[in-house]
Amino acid sequence: MENCLFCKIASGTIESEMVYSDEHLFAIKDINPQAPTHLLIIPKKHFATLMDIEDSDQKLMGSVCTVAKSLAKKNDLEVSGFRLVVNCGSGAGQSVFHIHFHLLGGRPMKWPPG
Ligand code: 5GP
Ligand code: ZN
Secondary structure, three states: OOOOHHHHHHHOOOOOOEEEEOOOEEEEEOOOOOOOEEEEEEEOOOOOOHHHOOHHHHHHHHHHHHHHHHHHHHOOOOOOOEEEEOOOOHHHOOOOOOOOEEEEEOOOOOOOOO
16 A cells, blocks of 8 residues: 555555564554553554454454564563554544554553543
């Protein structure tokens, strides 16, 4: 996708420090962190929103959870806890239309979220 920020980061057109990368996923630090740990776990394949995934993407989406687990461990969030959040659509606060999963931790979290 030509004008997609996360596709450009995935392809290296825009430089960004990756805290994780494999064949299908990468993770970066959020530019505007909302918690002491705020990472974005991002599929390299472009999906505008969660509504664009298909049954054939189940394995990829499952691997987001195992990467989140390993990044949570790496950031010492196992005991204190963390959130894995997807904003789907502008009404839910999505601002970058390439699917991504926020991993937030390192401070107390309230429920319901704002
Ligand atoms: P959304 O609002 O779509 O759920 O989340 C998009 C996130 O991307 C926001 O938390 C925002 O701070 C982050 N973000 C936007 N532009 C950039 C950027 O250029 N680099 C990084 N690392 N994060 C970004
Ligand atoms: Zn994209």
